[in-house]
Every structure is written in structure tokens, then in C-alpha cells.
Amino acid sequence: MSEKKYSKQHEWITIEGDIATIGITKHAAEMLGDVVFVELPEKGKNVDKEGQAGVVESTKAASDVYTPISGEITDTNQSIVDDPGAVNKDPEGAAWFFKIKIKNKSELDQLMSKADYDKFAKENPN
Amino acid sequence: METRKTALYEYHKSLGAKFVPFAGYEMPVQYSSGIVDEHKLTRSSAGMFDVSHMGQLTIEGNKDLEIEIEKIIPIDLKKIKLNQSKYSFLINEKGGIYDDLIVTKIEKGFNIILNAACKDNDFKIISSSLKNKFKITLHKNLSLIALQGPKSSQILEKIISGVSSLKFMNGNKFSYNGKDVYVTRSGYTGEDGFEISISNDFVEELAKKFISQGVKPIGLGARDTLRLEAGLCLYGHDITETTSPIEANLKWAISKRRREEGGFVGYNKIKSDLNGTLSRLRVGVKPDGKIIAREGVKIFSKDDKEIGSITSGTYGPSVNSPIAMGYVKFDFSKPGTKVFLEVRGKKHEAKISELPFYKKSYVR
Numbered sequence: 001m002s003e004k005k006y007s008k009q010h011e012w013i014t015i016e017g018d019i020a021t022i023g024i025t026k027h028a029a030e031m032l033g034d035v036v037f038v039e040l041p042e043k044g045k046n047v048d049k050e051g052q053a054g055v056v057e058s059t060k061a062a063s064d065v066y067t068p069i070s071g072e073i074t075d076t077n078q079s080i081v082d083d084p085g086a087v088n089k090d091p092e093g094a095a096w097f098f099k100i101k102i103k104n105k106s107e108l109d110q111l112m113s114k115a116d117y118d119k120f121a122k123e124n125p126n
Numbered sequence: 127m128e129t130r131k132t133a134l135y136e137y138h139k140s141l142g143a144k145f146v147p148f149a150g151y152e153m154p155v156q157y158s159s160g161i162v163d164e165h166k167l168t169r170s171s172a173g174m175f176d177v178s179h180m181g182q183l184t185i186e187g188n189k190d191l192e193i194e195i196e197k198i199i200p201i202d203l204k205k206i207k208l209n210q211s212k213y214s215f216l217i218n219e220k221g222g223i224y225d226d227l228i229v230t231k232i233e234k235g236f237n238i239i240l241n242a243a244c245k246d247n248d249f250k251i252i253s254s255s256l257k258n259k260f261k262i263t264l265h266k267n268l269s270l271i272a273l274q275g276p277k278s279s280q281i282l283e284k285i286i287s288g289v290s291s292l293k294f295m296n297g298n299k300f301s302y303n304g305k306d307v308y309v310t311r312s313g314y315t316g317e318d319g320f321e322i323s324i325s326n327d328f329v330e331e332l333a334k335k336f337i338s339q340g341v342k343p344i345g346l347g348a349r350d351t352l353r354l355e356a357g358l359c360l361y362g363h364d365i366t367e368t369t370s371p372i373e374a375n376l377k378w379a380i381s382k383r384r385r386e387e388g389g390f391v392g393y394n395k396i397k398s399d400l401n402g403t404l405s406r407l408r409v410g411v412k413p414d415g416k417i418i419a420r421e422g423v424k425i426f427s428k429d430d431k432e433i434g435s436i437t438s439g440t441y442g443p444s445v446n447s448p449i450a451m452g453y454v455k456f457d458f459s460k461p462g463t464k465v466f467l468e469v470r471g472k473k474h475e476a477k478i479s480e481l482p483f484y485k486k487s488y489v490r
Contacts, residue, residue, distance in 0.1 A: 034162040036441035037418050059161045
């Protein structure tokens with residue numbers, strides 16, 4: 001599996017072959033607080049880079065989840081729909097959101113390394 | 127306008143509070159353990175809420191004052207006993223609500239607790255209505271701490287002797303370390319609890335005392351989920367200047383004498399609402415699934431007609447499901463009625479529900 005990369009919308013992404021796994025960052029989960037509802041995109045749907053691809057809600061508010069790259073949704077993580085609290089427990093592991101068949105690998109070049117993201121998150125806490 | 131801070135601001139910071147702007151104040155929305163934990167802890171043990179942003183108003187006067195207050199607040203002051211508290215409203219000319227409030231009869235007159243966002247406007251309205259005939263003070267030097275939860279009584283009794291004998295919606299003067307405090311058995315969480323009015327100079331000392339007794343600080347986030355589970359209204363959302371207390375399903379808060387005799391501003395609207403021309407009613411709404419319907423979500427009938435909208439909605443940690451309140455046309459207000467909530471373009475099944483969602487445990 002590839003090195004984890006990060007987007008400015010606070011998503012993480014890992015690559016295996018031509019499939020990317022995407023979720024929200026630990027920082028984003030902490031900012032949201034207790035996650036109580038998750039809505040995921042439909043399998044087979046085509047999504048565009050930085051387009052909306054899900055919703056996550058805390059007790060306070062609803063927030064959109066974006067996809068950092070374009071492609072077709074191949075799988076979604078139903079376990080976080082059934083147990084939204086899992087997003088707070090393991091946001092960058094078991095609580096992934098969806099998998100995408102990558103359309104354009106060059107989009108990955110615009111994403112950040114962990115060190116760059118950590119710096120970005122510190123400067124842009126929300 | 128400059129953001130205001132309560133006397134406990136620095137102490138909240140030291141307790142790990144995350145702040146949000148609320149009604150012109152920087153207020154803790156949550157502490158490190160999070161809203162769901164804070165909510166559950168209040169239901170199972172005891173939580174401390176800084177509600178010092180709320181207005182504490184004292185009006186001094188006797189019988190003449192009672193008559194004047196009854197003109198703008200539909201409360202029955204002929205029946206209120208010394209140190210008893212009543213929930214009521216500051217009413218406008220159209221029968222809408224300027225604010226919901228708690229009036230407590232004290233020796234020199236009345237104490238009134240007002241919503242933070244409304245207090246300055248309330249002060250103006252009340253002052254002008256009372257025409258400077260009475261001494262009226264919106265206290266700047268007093269803080270207000272709510273201690274809420276099943277363990278509140280035993281904890282507070284150790285700190286302020288005598289409070290455990292208070293009944294719900296009753297108060298009295300007490301002494302804390304030689305200082306005067308006014309304590310009422312009340313709150314806005316659906317739990318047993320107390321509100322302690324204390325000088326800004328000593329509030330931090332009292333708050334620290336609570337924390338040392340195992341009480342956890344609770345932010346506005348959990349205050350909102352707790353009050354919504356308890357079916358209690360949030361001013362500016364569930365009740366406003368354009369909702370009447372009758373439409374808001376708060377008829378119980380206006381005594382029979384006041385409902386029949388009137389004699390307060392906006393009575394025409396209240397009277398017509400009472401006499402069967404009620405067009406809408408505040409109800410509980412419970413989504414069948416996990417979808418959360420927030421303020422502004424439209425409510426539809428089975429045959430797809432728009433019948434109302436949501437005014438508050440969240441996830442209720444103690445009922446472990448989404449919960450909401452809103453207004454629907456009267457014909458659809460019966461508990462059990464199937465409705466649909468339009469969230470992000472999709473309609474989701476829900477039912478009109480009895481309120482509260484979570485049974486209250488007040489000490490009567």
C-alpha cells in the first residue's frame with residue numbers, strides 16, 4: 001500500500017493498484033466531535049475531485065465529506081453507517097469511508113504528505 | 127459588538143473548554159471528553175453548567191408591581207408563594223413570545239431569569255412597561271451556575287447546607303462560606319438540579335469546589351441535547367416573536383385564571399388560539415432511521431403536502447436515536463402520525479412523537 005496522503009478538505013487517501021481508500025483525518029474527527037450520523041455515496045457513482053461524496057454529522061452540525069480525487073465509487077464502509085461513533089475511535093484506519101477506482105493518477109500529486117498536512121491543519125484548524 | 131465573557135472564562139479554559147460565540151458571549155460548547163459523554167454524565171451523576179450569560183433581573187415592589195407585571199407576563203401572581211418559581215413568557219402585542227423566563231417571588235419583589243440573547247431587549251421592554259415606577263436591576267455582578275443530575279442534591283447539600291429540602295421550582299437564600307447566595311431547585315436538562323446565583327467574586331471558588339467533588343463541567347452542546355430530549359424549547363428556534371405560547375404547546379404555563387381573564391398584551395391571539403382556531407402546533411418528531419433533521423427541514427404528509435418544519439433537531443445520546451421538534455398543521459399533530467422529513471433532497475420517514483423524549487426526574 002502507498003504512503004498516506006492528505007487533502008485540504010481534511011480527507012486522507014491510500015492507494016492499492018488503481019483503487020484508492022478514502023476517509024476523514026483524525027484532526028477532522030476531533031474537530032467534529034462525537035460523530036452520530038454518516039451518509040456514504042452510492043456504489044457505482046462517478047465523483048469528481050473535491051466534489052461532495054458523503055455527509056458526516058455530529059450532535060452539533062452536518063458537514064460534507066469530499067473526495068480528493070475523481071473516479072468511480074467501488075465500495076463503501078457500511079460499518080460506520082451502523083456505528084457512526086467508530087469514526088471517532090479509528091478515523092484513519094477501520095473507519096474508512098469509501099473506495100474509488102482512480103480515474104486520473106496525476107490528481108494524487110496535488111495532495112499533501114503527513115508532515116505538510118499536520119502543518120496545514122495547525123494553521124487552518126477548521 | 128465586543129464579545130463578552132463570564133467570570134468563569136479563564137477557569138473554563140483551564141478545564142479544557144472549546145469555546146463558541148453564543149448570544150454575544152464566548153461560551154464553552156464542550157470540554158475534552160465531548161458532548162455525548164457530558165450528556166450521559168449529567169443523566170447519571172452531576173454536571174456543572176455556567177449559565178452566567180443569562181440575565182438575572184430583580185424588580186422591587188409590592189401589590190402594584192404584581193398588577194404591572196401581569197400585563198406583560200401571563201403569570202398568576204395571585205397564587206405564587208414566597209420563593210416559588212414559575213415558567214412564563216414576556217409576551218408581545220401579537221401574542222408572540224419576546225422571551226421565555228423564570229419568575230421567582232422574593233421578599234422585596236421578583237427575580238426573573240432571562241435568555242442571554244434577549245436580556246437587554248427584555249430590560250428595555252419591561253422598564254418601559256413599568257414606567258420607572260419600580261426599581262429594576264439587570265445584575266452585572268452576579269453569576270449563575272446550574273448543577274444538574276441525580277447526584278446534584280447530595281453534592282450541593284455538602285457545600286450549601288439546607289438545599290436538599292427545596293422542592294422543584296422553589297428557592298431560598300442560603301449561605302456559602304459566609305456569603306449570601308440564592309438557590310433554586312430548577313434547571314433545563316430534565317434532571318433534578320439547582321441553579322445558584324452568586325457574586326462574580328466567589329463563583330470560581332464555588333465552581334472549583336464542585337469539580338473537587340467529582341462534578342464534571344458541561345458545555346452548551348450537551349445543554350442543547352439534554353434540553354431537547356427533555357422536550358424543552360430553545361428561544362429563537364422553537365419559540366420566537368411569531369409563535370404564541372398556545373401554538374408552542376405551552377398552554378400549561380398559563381394558569382386557568384389568566385387564560386380566562388386575559389388582561390395581558392397579545393391576549394386576543396391567545397384567546398383565539400385557545401378557542402379552536404389553532405393553525406399549527408409544536409410537536410416532537412422522531413425519525414424512523416438514523417437521519418438527523420435540523421432546524422429548517424421541511425415536514426411533509428403521507429400524500430406529499432408540506433405541513434410544517436423542524437425548529438430543533440439533533441441526536442439524543444440517552445434515547446440513542448435522532449430527535450427533533452417542530453411545528454406542523456394542527457391536523458397532523460397527533461402522536462404516531464406518519465410524516466416525511468426532507469433532508470438533503472431526500473424524504474425520510476418519521477413519526478410525530480410525545481414529548482419529552484426522555485422522562486423527566488424532578489423532585490416534586
